[in-house]
Amino acid sequence: MAVFACNRCGKCCVSLGPHITIERQLNDRDYYCRCKIDNALFLAQVDPAYREEIADTFTPEDQDRSSPEKRPCIFLRKKPDGDGTACAIYPTRPVVCRDFRCYRMLVYDNRGHLSGKVIGAGEISTPDEALAQVWKEQIASIPHVHPPGGNDPIWVRKVAGLLAIHGYRGDAVE
Numbered sequence: 001m002a003v004f005a006c007n008r009c010g011k012c013c014v015s016l017g018p019h020i021t022i023e024r025q026l027n028d029r030d031y032y033c034r035c036k037i038d039n040a041l042f043l044a045q046v047d048p049a050y051r052e053e054i055a056d057t058f059t060p061e062d063q064d065r066s067s068p069e070k071r072p073c074i075f076l077r078k079k080p081d082g083d084g085t086a087c088a089i090y091p092t093r094p095v096v097c098r099d100f101r102c103y104r105m106l107v108y109d110n111r112g113h114l115s116g117k118v119i120g121a122g123e124i125s126t127p128d129e130a131l132a133q134v135w136k137e138q139i140a141s142i143p144h145v146h147p148p149g150g151n152d153p154i155w156v157r158k159v160a161g162l163l164a165i166h167g168y169r170g171d172a173v174e
């Protein structure tokens, strides 16, 4: 089983602004926040590199907006060196963010090269046309019930078995 490695690209955070909201600012480091996806309250501690920036950005009125429009999470910030984005509360981010996997299985060809990433149970990202075809015709419609932050073991067995028949190896991520 592969271990999921988040590269902190921030792509999953660009529309989560309406779902991760600050309920109360305690000081320039600590904020009581709510994750509206599971309605969980959590204490966010902001990394020193982003404290001033976030304290300056934060306005209670913005957080009260109930608009469903997509906007970035307030804790998604440009890295100080300008190279990509980062979560400013990474060690204290909410459970939903910890559990999120932007892919749930890696698929390798018979030479051990990475051929595709399974994004959801029904979707694969791959440049390999043969794999895409197998996926579409035999795998995409396999029923599944994935638990939060995990994989449906029956789905994993079925998918890995079908991939093996076609010369691929499916490695589910933890």
Ligand code: SF4
Binding pocket: 005, 006, 007, 008, 009, 010, 011, 012, 013, 100, 101, 102, 103
């Ligand atoms: S979970 Fe995926 S999309 Fe989100 S930051 Fe990590 S690598 Fe990027």
Ligand code: SF4
Binding pocket: 012, 013, 016, 020, 073, 074, 075, 076, 077, 086, 087, 088, 089, 090, 093, 094, 097
């Ligand atoms: S709390 Fe961090 S990981 Fe979660 S959506 Fe916001 S920036 Fe992304």
